[in-house]
Amino acid sequence: MAAEDDTALGDTVERFSQARSAQSQALLEDYTEMIDDLLREVGEARITDIARHMGVTHPTATKAVSRLKREGLAQSRPYRGVFLTEAGLAMAERVRARHRVVVDLLVAVGVPAEAAELDAEGIEHYVSDTTLAAFEAFLAARR
Amino acid sequence: MAAEDDTALGDTVERFSQARSAQSQALLEDYTEMIDDLLREVGEARITDIARHMGVTHPTATKAVSRLKREGLAQSRPYRGVFLTEAGLAMAERVRARHRVVVDLLVAVGVPAEAAELDAEGIEHYVSDTTLAAFEAFLAARR
DNA sequence: ACAAAAGTGTAGCCATGGCTTCATTTTCGC
DNA sequence: GCGAAAATGAAGCCATGGCTACACTTTTGT
Numbered sequence: 231m232a233a234e235d236d237t238a239l240g241d242t243v244e245r246f247s248q249a250r251s252a253q254s255q256a257l258l259e260d261y262t263e264m265i266d267d268l269l270r271e272v273g274e275a276r277i278t279d280i281a282r283h284m285g286v287t288h289p290t291a292t293k294a295v296s297r298l299k300r301e302g303l304a305q306s307r308p309y310r311g312v313f314l315t316e317a318g319l320a321m322a323e324r325v326r327a328r329h330r331v332v333v334d335l336l337v338a339v340g341v342p343a344e345a346a347e348l349d350a351e352g353i354e355h356y357v358s359d360t361t362l363a364a365f366e367a368f369l370a371a372r373r
Numbered sequence: 374m375a376a377e378d379d380t381a382l383g384d385t386v387e388r389f390s391q392a393r394s395a396q397s398q399a400l401l402e403d404y405t406e407m408i409d410d411l412l413r414e415v416g417e418a419r420i421t422d423i424a425r426h427m428g429v430t431h432p433t434a435t436k437a438v439s440r441l442k443r444e445g446l447a448q449s450r451p452y453r454g455v456f457l458t459e460a461g462l463a464m465a466e467r468v469r470a471r472h473r474v475v476v477d478l479l480v481a482v483g484v485p486a487e488a489a490e491l492d493a494e495g496i497e498h499y500v501s502d503t504t505l506a507a508f509e510a511f512l513a514a515r516r
Numbered sequence: 517a518c519a520a521a522a523g524t525g526t527a528g529c530c531a532t533g534g535c536t537t538c539a540t541t542t543t544c545g546c
Numbered sequence: 547g548c549g550a551a552a553a554t555g556a557a558g559c560c561a562t563g564g565c566t567a568c569a570c571t572t573t574t575g576t
């Protein structure tokens with residue numbers, strides 16, 4: 231038969247679907263955060279800079295920025311830098327805070343700082359609000 | 374200028390590149406683990422079952438299995454089920470163990486079990502060996 | 517035993533996120 | 547102030563991972 235025996239396998243569909251949909255969001259978050267970083271530290275976010283820091287070519291960065299604009303997260307005018315909208319800034323702030331919490335938690339449980347920084351980049355996108363709250367509580371209790 | 378000021382932004386390229394390349398591996402791992410689960414619990418892994426549990430259509434599962442075969446992780450004959458090679462079994466075992474450690478760690482730091490299970494599905498793929506070792510050490514110390 | 521149902525395979529489409537190439541526009545250095 | 551260098555834009559290619567549609571096996575039920 232091997233058809234209806236879902237018993238031990240649980241709601242795998244939900245789990246995987248959710249993990250997959252998180253991926254599309256991850257890119258938006260990464261670019262948004264990078265643009266915010268550049269705006270803060272360099273004063274402007276130009277396509278070339280974004281591309282270089284993201285490790286992609288400039289057309290790829292242009293495409294990503296187009297998507298950010300489509301999603302209402304960024305604005306830009308030809309040959310001018312890229313800027314974040316209110317929504318974009320909010321996302322950047324949220325992502326930045328989450329990233330910090332994730333890194334802190336990893337370090338708190340004994341992960342070497344360098345590995346923590348590296349892994350957090352991938353991990354952070356899959357940390358739900360619930361989990362994030364738990365991380366914060368754990369860190370607060372430790373402190 | 375806004376061009377060479379990499380100072381505060383660090384090696385972002387490496388981080389992002391690594392996170393991106395991890396994604397392609399994630400799918401292989403997920404399918405491999407699912408096939409292993411099915412083989413263990415149902416006795417066979419058929420395309421339709423794999424598809425259903427992964428939340429995709431059967432042609433998508435077929436493509437994924439093709440890729441697994443290409444990578445030497447699985448074997449299959451038309452209209453027969455899918456089986457894992459030695460390498461596939463090894464990967465499944467590794468993935469399964471890592472998954473368990475990640476869930477355990479999340480729970481250990483206070484994440485509700487359900488959220489831990491859900492988030493682990495995305496997180497696990499980005500946990501490096503270094504971080505995994507740290508998780509294990511943390512759990513061992515707690516126990 | 518054989519028709520219907522279920523499973524599988526194959527082809528081809530779409531979106532995404534990379535890429536290269538080339539044209540155009542800015543910016544810079546002299 | 548102008549020519550060269552750098553940045554940007556636009557077009558088009560590739561692979562991946564989804565999908566639908568349709569053809570063909572295999573299994574199943576009567």
